[in-house]
Amino acid sequence: MKNYLQSKEGEMLLLLERLVNIDSGSANKAGIDEVGGILKSEYEDLGFTVEVIKESNNGNNLLIQYEQSNNPEIIVVAHMDTVFKDGTASERPFTIKEGRAYGPGVIDMKASQVSLLYAVKALIANKRTGFENLRIVLNSDEEIGSPTSKDLIEQQATGKKYALIMEPARKDGSLVTARRGGGEYSLYVTGKAAHSGIEPQNGISAIEELAHKIIKLHTLTNHEEGITVNVGLIEGGESVNTVAPTAVGHIDIRINKAEQAAVLAKQIEDICSVSDIPGTTLRLEGGIDRPPLVKTDKTIQLLDIIKQVGTTIGIDITDTATGGASDASFTSVAGVPTIDGLGPIGGDAHTEKEYLEIPSFVERTELLASVIEKLSTKE
Known part of the structure; x- marks a missing residue:
């Protein structure tokens, strides 16, 4: 041949x-x-x-x-x-x-x-x-x-x-x-817009809320166990002088063992179900779909x-x-x-x-x- x-x-x-x-x-x-x-x-x-x-x-x-x-x-x-x-x-x-x-x-x-x-x-x-x-x-x-x-x-x-x-x-x-197995999530955050100079007290920052979630999500990474949670792409806001009404974080997940998926998915869902900044709302899409x-x-x-x-x-x-x-x-x-x-x-x-x-x-x-x-x- x-x-x-x-x-x-x-x-x-x-x-x-x-x-x-x-x-x-x-x-x-x-x-x-x-x-x-x-x-x-x-x-x-x-x-x-x-x-x-x-x-x-x-x-x-x-x-x-x-x-x-x-x-x-x-x-x-x-x-x-x-x-x-x-x-x-x-x-x-x-x-x-x-x-x-x-x-x-x-x-x-x-x-x-x-x-x-x-x-x-x-x-x-x-x-x-x-x-x-x-x-x-x-x-x-x-x-x-x-x-x-x-x-x-x-x-x-x-x-x-x-x-x-x-x-x-x-x-x-x-x-x-x-x-490694894994998947992807997207976390959509909604806040309230306001002029950051004139009336910032009337705004609710979606970016601030997303920042709290990024820190919490990254703590789930465990290199010894082969688990990686990485918010690798973020978007948000309308202008530099506007309190951000929206933000989104895209999350990459990697696992070494199939049994890690359910536990990690539950942890991610728990983090993304409760707001750190009062008045923001959260919507999580995606999942761990590749063994x-x-x-x-x-x-x-x-x-x-x-x-x-x-x-x-x-x-x-x-x-x-x-x-x-x-x-x-x-x-x-x-x-x-x-x-x-x-x-x-x-x-x-x-x-x-x-x-x-x-x-x-x-x-x-x-x-x-x-x-x-x-x-x-x-x-």
């Missing part, structure tokens, strides 16, 4: 360029659906059926499997959306420089989409097994917490033996076997298989834990042994410096194809 993939590297880069040069931020339904249409056509040409799960506001989600397959055992998840605003693709389109490819979403995770497709092509072209053992979910909204695809992924994961998640490998090539990816004994067994495959093809496989979230949480909570980071190697995701290490493109695609084949071989 290595020779086949090496001969296709140019094709892979051309497809990657095509995908990267399409704006497909999570709010850009048309762009995501354009990416999905390209991938749908590619898989259908290989004899796969593609079910389009239509969404009215978000991009459509795709369910893909070989038309002659029967009860596939492996679920593979890869997202089509990026974090970048419309116009980014034309501002800094796909480029190659000194062994790296650059562009919006190049590593997170359009290179992974190409890698997955060509892993399937390599298996078919080399008359190997495994491509018929895949249930592929291409989802449209991972970067905003997978609101339309979370239930779909959990449903599709039920009963599967393995889950392979196509987030990129870490910069050092490590796979991901543990991730952690936990490294279980079954995860370790799956990792050992991947390490063996890596050794066979000359790749030293390591693994790591990360604080970032991904759809691996949803396959993990469904009870399926899950490995993440099976895409190519790159870094600086979500920034203008985002890159793919081009030498890893073929290498990690071969690894993915070989892992799929190994997991599908009956012993």
Whole structure:
């Protein structure tokens, strides 16, 4: 398969360029659906059926499997959306420089989409097994917490033996076997406006109330237990000489263990249910909706298989834990042994410096194809 993939590297880069040069931020339904249409056509040409799960506001989600397959055992998840605003693709389109490819979403995770497709092509072209053992979910909204695809992924994961998640490998090539869970809240505060110079006594400051809540919420952080509560974005007020009538704080939550969620949610709700500044009103929205990816004994067994495959093809496989979230949480909570980071190697995701290490493109695609084949071989 290595020779086949090496001969296709140019094709892979051309497809990657095509995908990267399409704006497909999570709010850009048309762009995501354009990416999905390209991938749908590619898989259908290989004899796969593609079910389009239509969404009215978000991009459509795709369910893909070989038309002659029967009860596939492996679920593979890869997202089509990026974090970048419309116009980014034309501002800094796909480029190659000194062994790296650059562009919006190049590593997170359009290179992974190409890698997955060509892993399937390599298996078919080399008359190997495994491509018929895949249930592929291409989802449209991972970067905003997978609101339309979370239930779909959990449903599709039920009963599967393995889950392979196509987030990129870490910069050092490590796979991901543990991730923190979490969620987001927004706290809306309403006060009363007044001129801060003429009649400040008639005002009730929503910003002052929010400040009290920020301090209290941040005390819930416990680094030893892996709990982080961070009010990372605030808005409020109308002018510098007006007592602020409104304010809002957006809160990021991270947890290490599933059982921490209910306790932490109760603490947050308690803090945000009582005003510190008389006369203000509070409204809390959101929740902790992404469970952690936990490294279980079954995860370790799956990792050992991947390490063996890596050794066979000359790749030293390591693994790591990360604080970032991904759809691996949803396959993990469904009870399926899950490995993440099976895409190519790159870094600086979500920034203008985002890159793919081009030498890893073929290498990690071969690894993915070989892992799929190994997991599908009956012993």
